[in-house]
Amino acid sequence: MLPYPLLTLLLILMWLLLNGFTRGHLVLGVLVAVFASWAMASLRPDKPRLVKWYLLPKLFGIVLYDIVKSNIAVARIILRSGRRSHNPGFLTVPLDIENHTAIAVLAVVLTSTPGSAWLEYDSNDRTVLLHVLDIDNEAEWRDTIKNRYEKLLMEIFA
Amino acid sequence: MMQSAADMPVWAAIAVAFFLLIGSGLALIGAIGFLRLPTFYERIHAPTLGTSWGIGGVMLASMIFFTVSSGRPVFHELLIGIFVTVTTPITFMLLARAALHRDRAEGNGNVPDKPNRSQPAGEDLGESDPRKG
């Protein structure tokens, strides 16, 4: 009946955000969301197992903060870029997480954050190639990715 | 249904203006970076300014404005932010990976190697100078 309860919930939320909250729209939203989740089921995606879903807001907060930070950093770089103030470079990071959804979240996080870009993931040796706008300290980047994001993600998606 | 802009409290107007300018400013900076940075891999970082806090700022401005002006909470701009955040990386990832492939295939150096022996690909795609970038 409800193959993806969280998804259904989010869809109802989306419906209400779009239409405003009324009783009618709640009913309608439920119907639509159930229908959409049912459609989703037919795609048979890998079902992510959300274990510690309550950690999600934490991740969200961290990312938001990092994005603000790197926004400032990158803006600065751009505005000064005449003087070549940065040191761009590639970075290969081995990953431990396997869950595709988790990898996707990581990719979104890294790409959304100005200053780092997800280039390619190799499923054979499970490494990801990143490009970093300012790679002053490679180790620090690796550490951020492994410990700040990946660990949290591994906890969320068991 | 709606009040006119003049009826809005000044603090709200200032807040709206602030976020609006932040957002559009970041978007502009991102665009400038996109123009000025020398290599493709550097350039792809710049627009993310626009897609992250650029959008964030403008959306916040919009939410504040409509919430205040209509007197009820208006949050649906959130959706735009969420969707852009989720979808933009797809484009960037796919493009960067494609660029990587092309650079490797053409032996353009300066990209981490996954060596292969094939010949360069890609005319017809609108390059005026395949050496650069």
Next chain:
Amino acid sequence: MSAIILFSAVSIAQLMLAAAMAIASLRMFRGPRAQDRIIGLDTLYINAMLLLVTFGIGTGRVIYFEAALVMGMLGFVATVALAKFLMRGEVIE
């Protein structure tokens, strides 16, 4: 007062966004490679969407929201297809 603040902020924002769009299109012209042009288009989309939102603020109408939402939600489809074409020479395999 509020009106002046809002009006000037919106005007400046719009001009900045228009400038951003101009820059993005410049990239579309200059390339040099296809990937640059495609990112240029993507940037153009994003800035256009922001422009719509500022337009909504400027006019005080929520009516432009759907258009912006469509841009935000579905605008990437074209660029994704372009990117995939670049990578694979084929959009749907």
Next chain:
Amino acid sequence: MELVLATAIGVMTGCGVWLILRPRTYQVIVGLSLLSYAVNLFIFGVGGVKTNVPPILVDGVPNSTLADPVPQALVLTAIVIGFATTALFLVVLLASRGLTGTDHVDGRNDPR
């Protein structure tokens, strides 16, 4: 505003006309797209150019200030039909390319 719009229409028309007179099928399809943009804007424009008016009925706003909805409806229909015909032309040019081996509009094999 009218001037900007009219110029834009003119430029797109010119570019479109130039392209549809070219020998390559792809140029023709791009030209047709440009032309249909121009024509859509043109249809839209004949209803009078109004900025910053509510596009839907709002209580308390006199109807006369609203944008003319008829050209809009016409443009919508034109967009849909233009979409359909673009798709069709695309497939036909593909079929022609497959059958003649060239992308020349007359199926000729010259380098022009």
Next chain:
Amino acid sequence: MSGWTHHLIIAPILVPLVVAALLLFFDERQRVVKAMISLASTLILVAVSLALLRIESGPNDFDGVYLLGNWAAPFGIVLVLDALSALMLLLAALLSVAALVFSLARWHAVGAHFHTMFQLLLVGLNGAFLTGDLFNLFVFFEVMLAASYGLLLHGSGPLRVKAGMHYIAVNLAAALLFLIGVSLIYGTAGTLNMADLAARIPDIEPDRRMLMEAGAGVLGIAFLIKAGMWPLCFWLPTAYSAASAPVAGIFAIMSKLGIYIILRLTMLLFGEGPSAGFGADVLLYGGIATLIFGTVGVLASQALGRLAGFSVLVSSGTLLMVLGINDGAISSGALLYLVSSTLTISAFFMLIELVERGQDAGAIVLAVTMEAYGDADDDEPEEGDGVTMPGTMAILGICFAACGILLSGLPPLSGFIAKFAMLSAMMGTGAIGVPPTAAVWVLVTLVILSGIAALISMTRAGIRTFWSSLEGTVPRVLVIEIVPVMFLLFLTLALTVQAGPAMQYMDTTIRSLSNPRIYIDAVRNAAPVADYDGVSSTNAGSK
């Protein structure tokens, strides 16, 4: 509103539309069912259009205006049935029956969705004939064109695809012109309803009227492309001759649609009032050029298909010329000519396929492509459902001769009657004591010359096809292929025998066209159905 019969007006559009939709639910393999449904639809159309013609020309004052959506005239879209549209509907229905029956022998099986596209073509045609609204006309034009694209390409093959591409490109350009024209008219006159537009023209101030005329001019180009006026006609012979036979058979009426619209609009909008006579010169000279070019083309054609294609141009040129003269009596003759030449050309296109079968390049190409493509989901054309004809060559020969006689306007068939009717109006008893002007002499000369050209060309082609072939194999022709051809030719015969009543109908038609007031008032005075509670529909809630 007279109950259910009133809804009959919309039946020519709805029947094929619904049938087209129904056909989508059948698999390609259920071809027989599809064919039967499709055939039933065309037969219903014949019955409906006959009924409409009857009602229209009948004694009681039939209200031929149908308010779609129950919206009063200039606001909603109206369908208008008058003598002219009734005639065109009937013509289209008759051709469609013939073409469809013809296609059942094999053509409907060589590609996908033939029947659906065929039905939608009828939707487009009938809609264009019936509509009283300019933009709605555009829409139905597009329906017809889109379906015609599909039908032209039906069967694929290099020739068809190349011709199809040119056809599509030119018609897309035409569609854009159509849109520009319509929107200019709307922007200057503020209405899309033809009758309303006609009524408004006198009140439009000069400045705006000039722009309106510019719009009408652009619009006219779109129609002239469809009608095949030189120099906008080069696609036509190629496209028509490349189309499969039944498709070309039904295409015969498409160029007439352009003529129909021009006739309708010039009579309605430019018959009287400040813009009277707008564009008449263009039609006259364009018609002359077209007729000359068509005649030259008829002479120059080696392949029968192109000959037939150029015959379409000859027919168009003649009609355009007559429209340019805009004289009632001549126009009546021209209407008869329109009907006759449409029937003829349609029959001829189908006949060509039968005659050329065996030596037909198209069939060979088809066979080759079928083999090369070898798609499992492509079905071999079924041969052999039906009976082949005894005395095939004789019947084909007679039909061919009949086509030749009709095309060249030799007596006694309707081709002659029609030309006589036009010529008589120009210089015979229709114009007693009025010495023919130079223009009339030109026209008469051209009409006669085109007939001579057709005569020369048809005998040349006929001799080559029937008599000089070296022991050519007798083509395998199925009864259901030759019967439609004979049916159409029989119609021309009927038109000949019943020339009197037919001409009377044409006269009535032209007379009512030349009095646009009737049309305008009918449309503008048509009242929506009152509400349940008897209150007129200005009521909120339900209407």
Next chain:
Amino acid sequence: MAGATALLSLLIVASFYPSVTNGGVLRFEGTWLPQLGLNFTLRMDGFAWLFSMLIAGIGFLVVVYARYYMSEDDPVPRFFSFLLAFMGAMLGIVISGNVILLSVFWELTSIFSFLLISYWHNNAAARDGARMALTITGIGGFCLLIGLLLLGNIVGSYDLDKILAAGDVIRGHSLYVPALVFILLGALTKSAQFPFHFWLPNAMSAPTPVSAYLHSATMVKAGVFLLVRFWPVLSGTYEWFYLVGLAGIITLVLGAYFAMFQQDLKGLLAYSTISHLGLITTLLSLGSPLATVAAIFHMVNHATFKASLFMAAGIIDHETGTRDMRRLSGLFRYLPITGTLAMVASAAMAGVPLLNGFLSKEMFFAEAVETHADSILDRILPYVATLASAFSVAYSLRFIHTVFFGPPPTDLPKPKPHEPPRWMRFPIDLLVVACLIVGIIPAISIGPFLHTAVVSVLGPETPEYSLSIWHGVNLPLIMSAIALVGGTLLYLSLRKYLATCEDGPPILRNLKGQRIFERVLVEVSWRWARSLERRFGTRNLQPQLRWVVATGFLAGLLPLYLSGFETRDIAFSGIDPAFAAIWLLGICLAFGTAYLAKYHRLAALVMLGGVGLIVCITFVWLSAPDLAITQLLVEIVTTVLILLGLRWLPKRTEGLAESITLRARFRRFRDLALAVVCGIGMTFIAYAVMTMPVPDTIANYFLENAYSQGGGRNVVNVILVDFRGFDTLGEIAVLGVVALTVFALLRRFRPADDSMDLPEQQRIQNSFDEDRPERSAGDTVRDYLLVPSVIMTWLFPVIITFAVYIFMRGHDMPGGGFSAGLTLSIAFLLQYLAGGTRWAEDRLRILPLRWMGAGILTASATGIGAWFFGYPFLTSHFQYVELPLIGKMPAATALLFDLGVFSLVVGSTVLILVALAHQSIRINRLRAIDAARTEEG
């Protein structure tokens, strides 16, 4: 059967005799096309009666003759049916009481004669002869029609009686000359008069019965019949005399001269026919009643002797297998009876006394010496007449002497000729007897009938004439004698030469009308036509589009120019700088698109997308959010579509093979100029119309009633689904049929050879995968899409929800069925993009055709539903309904209609996309097939 028919018609005609004597007229009136004065009027007077007798009588004899003449192998039923049809048409000409009806029968005789002449169509000469006959007489028939129309114009009626009664009016009318010229063109071509004579000898490839019938008694007589018919109204003028006389005299002499030098028996007879018709024409030209009597009399006479001669020639041909007079000789010993008959008949032809030919020729001579109009023509006529007569004596003599006398033939194809069957000869017997009877006792035998005919033509003008064989020694008799003696001498002097000479007269041999005609015909109707068609037509697309653009431009601007339109001053005020900036961008992008479309397709596509985006922003700016959304969605789908297609286009590299000729440069410049003027023109018109004060439009009604009666606040949407829902119905039909076309066309799609291979990128990536042991094929693409596909998959339900939202909102806010449909299609498209075709179709079974069918049906059914409430199609109903839980909800039938739109749009778009996407899979199959073929081969 055929004979019975002919005989029956003969008897019927004969039975009318009492009614037509003394100027009586029989009329039958049937309506046909009364509005235009074309009625099926039959009218028989004495003249028509006489002619009908001739037609039916000789027709009967020819049928009898043909019964024995035709071989068993020939398709005889066809022959007789054509012959009878021809006879009918000929009778029709004669008894038409309406001149248009006459022209109908006139052309019918042309058509049937064509079929008869080409009866042996395996023979090229027969085909060509028939064709020439049809071309000449057919054209003549058209001319005749014009002439008759002009008569109708003058008289006001096509009724023969009315026309015949209006002679003075006609002759005095300014249209007299044109009418005369056209009628004469008809008559002279039909009667094979100079300069149109040449078709007749070529028609001799017809079976002999046909020649005997058509070229003696009927077809060619139609022309002179017509001259006689209109003699009362047309003759007597200077123009008549000159035109008819000139043609007649030249034909008379030339025909006779040519006849002398023919080697073909039938050729000789044909030219003699031409000459005799010339004689008749000359007689008619004179405008005197007596001459007309002579003409009518000679028509009858000529028919009898010429028919018998043709039949005799047929027998000779039949028995010996040849008609070449150089090979024939001394046949009298084999064919004594036929020979005798032929001799009598040729004597009649030569004008030997006691035979009918003599009588009419005497009358001709008598008229020739009279003065009619003082002119050279008139003065030379006696000499010319005598000369021609001498010629005719010579060829008649030659006919008899060469064929029947002299040594026995040596090289006949059929060595043993003998007399034909009794009944085959019977018609000749009869005709020769007639020649004799008329020749000896004219007054008793033919007198009354001739009188009847003459009276009906001349009416009160009927002159006194005497039909006796002896008028005393007078000038005509002397002329006859001279002709007889001179002709004999002429023959004797030419005998040697004629025995061996080539076909045709010595000097004019090479000047064959036929050859000239054919050359001209080929030149004009073929070479000229082809070069003209090439010059003024094209089969290429570019010139066609150039014309379309140019005429469109002219059509738009010429009316404005001609009517002196002036636009308002250009106003720079009120321009929003941001808007202007955006369009500056848009213009640049449009230029970029145009510039890059040739070599940088992808770049052009990207820029086109940019232009589309700016159009979309414009829509928003100008308060049309619906348009913006639709434009945006369409933009996205179109881009993907074009990308799907780009895969199959050839690689294009800049700079290669780029040698611009001067012509190409000129063409480009012309196109550029055209593009520029079109752009400027469009700007001008757009500006003009946009700055014009808005007229009182129907829009006001929509704005006022959209909510109260359409139940929606989004007026645009209410227009689309309600006010003008019918447009939308048509529009979805367009989309549907295009999708079907795309589908059908792509089922047959085969890419060009150079697009068959995998794209280069894929080959590189595949080989990369294959080269590495730890990787398996397809790893690269799997990794490539790993992250994106996860996100795209999760977007699926989100976009579905969004589509529902857009749909539901439509009536009040921007959105609607179309946008929603496109949105849903994009959701599907994304899954194809993310997982590939197989992956997606493994999971989603979309049946686009069903969606489409359901869409149209839903929309139509919604419309039809109104019928049951007594409203017209598509009348919408709108009300608020109270639902449990939800509360008050708007429910409009328009929503249902929109659902149909939605369904169709989804089906069509998906069908198009999927059909294109499938090509990548299909190509694998094709490659496999090709590979298998190569292996086999």
